[in-house]
Amino acid sequence: MVVSLHPGGQAAPAAPAPPPAEVLVLGVGNLLVGDEGVGVHAFRVLERETWPPHVRLVDGGTGGFHLLDLLCSHARIILIDATRDGAPPGTVAQFRARVAADFPPALGAHDIGLRDLITAAALLGPLPEIDVITVSIAELKPMTLELSAPVAAALPEVSRRVRTLVG
Amino acid sequence: MSTRIVVDPITRIEGHLRIEAEVKDGRITDAWSAGTMVRGIETILKGRDPRDAWAFTERVCGVCTTVHALASVRSVEDALGVAVPPNAELIRNLMFCAQYLQDHVVHFYHLHALDWVDVVSSLKADPAEASRIAQSISNWPKSSPQYFHDLQKRLTAFVESGQLGIFANAYWGHPAYKLPPEVNLIGVAHYLEALEWQKEIVKVHTIFGGKNPHPNYLVGGVPCALNIDEANAINAERLAYVGRLFEEAARFVEQVYLPDLLAIAPFYLDWAEIGGGVSNYLCYGDLPTNGFADVARFKFPRGAVLDRDLSKVHPVDPHDPDGVRESIDHSWYSYNGGEGKALHPWDGETKFNYTGPKPPYDNLNVGGKYSWLKTPRWKGHAMEVGPLARMLVGYASGNQEIKDAVTETLAALKAPAAVLFSTLGRTAARGIETRLIARWATEFYSQLLANIRNGDSRTFTKEKWEPATWPAQARGVGASEAPRGALAHWIVIKDQKIENYQLVVPSTWNASPRDGQGQRSPYEAALIGTPVHDPTQPLEILRTVHSFDPCLACAVHLYDDRGGRLGAASTAPVL
Numbered sequence: 255m256v257v258s259l260h261p262g263g264q265a266a267p268a269a270p271a272p273p274p275a276e277v278l279v280l281g282v283g284n285l286l287v288g289d290e291g292v293g294v295h296a297f298r299v300l301e302r303e304t305w306p307p308h309v310r311l312v313d314g315g316t317g318g319f320h321l322l323d324l325l326c327s328h329a330r331i332i333l334i335d336a337t338r339d340g341a342p343p344g345t346v347a348q349f350r351a352r353v354a355a356d357f358p359p360a361l362g363a364h365d366i367g368l369r370d371l372i373t374a375a376a377l378l379g380p381l382p383e384i385d386v387i388t389v390s391i392a393e394l395k396p397m398t399l400e401l402s403a404p405v406a407a408a409l410p411e412v413s414r415r416v417r418t419l420v421g
Numbered sequence: 422m423s424t425r426i427v428v429d430p431i432t433r434i435e436g437h438l439r440i441e442a443e444v445k446d447g448r449i450t451d452a453w454s455a456g457t458m459v460r461g462i463e464t465i466l467k468g469r470d471p472r473d474a475w476a477f478t479e480r481v482c483g484v485c486t487t488v489h490a491l492a493s494v495r496s497v498e499d500a501l502g503v504a505v506p507p508n509a510e511l512i513r514n515l516m517f518c519a520q521y522l523q524d525h526v527v528h529f530y531h532l533h534a535l536d537w538v539d540v541v542s543s544l545k546a547d548p549a550e551a552s553r554i555a556q557s558i559s560n561w562p563k564s565s566p567q568y569f570h571d572l573q574k575r576l577t578a579f580v581e582s583g584q585l586g587i588f589a590n591a592y593w594g595h596p597a598y599k600l601p602p603e604v605n606l607i608g609v610a611h612y613l614e615a616l617e618w619q620k621e622i623v624k625v626h627t628i629f630g631g632k633n634p635h636p637n638y639l640v641g642g643v644p645c646a647l648n649i650d651e652a653n654a655i656n657a658e659r660l661a662y663v664g665r666l667f668e669e670a671a672r673f674v675e676q677v678y679l680p681d682l683l684a685i686a687p688f689y690l691d692w693a694e695i696g697g698g699v700s701n702y703l704c705y706g707d708l709p710t711n712g713f714a715d716v717a718r719f720k721f722p723r724g725a726v727l728d729r730d731l732s733k734v735h736p737v738d739p740h741d742p743d744g745v746r747e748s749i750d751h752s753w754y755s756y757n758g759g760e761g762k763a764l765h766p767w768d769g770e771t772k773f774n775y776t777g778p779k780p781p782y783d784n785l786n787v788g789g790k791y792s793w794l795k796t797p798r799w800k801g802h803a804m805e806v807g808p809l810a811r812m813l814v815g816y817a818s819g820n821q822e823i824k825d826a827v828t829e830t831l832a833a834l835k836a837p838a839a840v841l842f843s844t845l846g847r848t849a850a851r852g853i854e855t856r857l858i859a860r861w862a863t864e865f866y867s868q869l870l871a872n873i874r875n876g877d878s879r880t881f882t883k884e885k886w887e888p889a890t891w892p893a894q895a896r897g898v899g900a901s902e903a904p905r906g907a908l909a910h911w912i913v914i915k916d917q918k919i920e921n922y923q924l925v926v927p928s929t930w931n932a933s934p935r936d937g938q939g940q941r942s943p944y945e946a947a948l949i950g951t952p953v954h955d956p957t958q959p960l961e962i963l964r965t966v967h968s969f970d971p972c973l974a975c976a977v978h979l980y981d982d983r984g985g986r987l988g989a990a991s992t993a994p995v996l
Binding site for chain 1: 461462464465477480481486523527531579613616617619620621623624626632633634635
């Protein structure tokens, strides 16, 4: 059995150098608590679509510190995450993050909050350009793997926005 | 008069953890530990294919994403009687070691160090003196006066920007901070270097597990092919890269982590008498060197130490129905058999029964049910799990490598073995085992290369892969040692589907509520006697709780006897 691997850094197989402007599309969240996992659900939708070679899709899950290398090794990032901002569930919004404080506070189900991670990245060097696409959710639902109907209905819009951003 | 302090940390692992403590005359007289977020993974797994369970359990926690996957595949292999090929065991061991190295270093520098290292004080340090101290304790190359000078400038800029949590939210200047400014500067320098380094070591997971976070596991082996000439397999180039990552890890541990630990500890020897807690220690053992069935040849020996008696190791078998049992007298669950029962995890039940106050609330009803964690006991004893338990069980087992490593560290600190039973001992034990792990990783790596050279490229056995080959009913235990301690998954398989699945995780052992007999669990016991200089800045509580590595950022809210809020402070953020 042969599994295709995509190790980072020097371990990459001898292939042509990646395009200089690789864009990282990172979906984050916890799949085990319902709508909170919308970022990972979005990743799964995007994964089934066709993308230009400079687009790298990653399931960030509840990666915490494990995501720091990805954050520090891309100049351009599109991040997809859930937010509990009081807007109707399924509302898709987008903003350009400049400092750690721009990020929504952790929802409580990610392990290390994004804000903490961005802070860490800022300590190590200049922050990448980060566009954040958020999907509003109403609540965390323990023991639910499926998205609620309004949040699931937002996925095509997320995909459309990612496509616009990657150009 | 006594004061009730509530520490309600916003932990993002294993749900939320909350500590309530009574303080009288500057010392903690009693404490309660509560998990305030429900875990429901067991319910999600019922009825699924046992071979898929790892992929769900792995998502429970993002800090050590591999450990639940490993325990899960082992539980299925145990139930079906599958022995994985030696290379699969070695690759699992290497991923295990990479997880430990990353997790323990991150814990020391990013989750615990700022309980001991005062960032603001480091701004006053003399860079030349910091350089002199650094060079006297290690030959790590980044230690020139210029290096510390430049770093101090960077730090000053961070502090002045006011945007970075770590430099804003803490108890800087608290009298419990004892390090000279120069040692503080070294600590902060290595905080930043460790952040940079930890990004590298986890690439081992990407290489062997195909992705990170949440790498792939497989019942029956590992999901990667070994072929030194094949571009898409684990080839010579990738193996060489893994070797370099472990070499760098060993260098970081030997030249940065351990020297820092030994430089900081002598300023805090009073913490060798604080935070001991329960006197029993449990370790399932791990890192097989001759297959998982040969427990006697695990690198971390399996066993239990009771009453701190290091002359005796009690045998432990997670299959034993009278060994591990969980009760719910103080937990928000109900059992079909009623309260007061203690169930072995194979017979475990996950039926929620929340009877606590409606949030937001001031205090939990600690006389009744007060936590989402069940209370596990081993033969009725409250057991501490984690690095200290592993080192004590290894030491008591007469394991020479562990004995030597422990003895060497105690000699460097000029301290007797009794200091291990403490907050400081717990933090030291984590450093000691990290050093061992770094050495063992090199052994596993050499063994893997030797096997490949000898023509053995097997990483998977398909015997028992097909559900048609399974018995109608089977049950198994996947025991492991996660960085935070003894971890096991118990599975019951019926008609090829999961009938029951129970996890007993390290935090459940350490952070659980009291049992029906009123015995405190490790956090609760360890806090008793802990000094609290200033109830509005309970730095000391954080030191002891963080020494267990609960991996949490804390927001502390303070209440008086009548439940009114005294004040609030945000403490020891993750970053």
